[in-house]
Amino acid sequence: MTRLLLAPFLRWAGRLRHPTLFKLTAVLFAISVLWPFDPIPLIDEIVLGLATLLLANWKDRGGAPPVRR
Numbered sequence: 001m002t003r004l005l006l007a008p009f010l011r012w013a014g015r016l017r018h019p020t021l022f023k024l025t026a027v028l029f030a031i032s033v034l035w036p037f038d039p040i041p042l043i044d045e046i047v048l049g050l051a052t053l054l055l056a057n058w059k060d061r062g063g064a065p066p067v068r069r
Helices: 002-013 018-034 043-057
Strands: none
Touching: 002 043, 018 043
């Protein structure tokens, strides 16, 4: 049941880029932490899914070039 509810949302969120995805994750995390009750059903699972997408899209920008052997 959870998969049916979260899959379309996470598919949509998977198309977002870093700044927007980060802001969405931060807002939902703040709502989850600041309100003692669950205002949005399954908000914890949504935040975990968005954090996973955020880490998957995280790139090392401006880092050292890879070492060739």
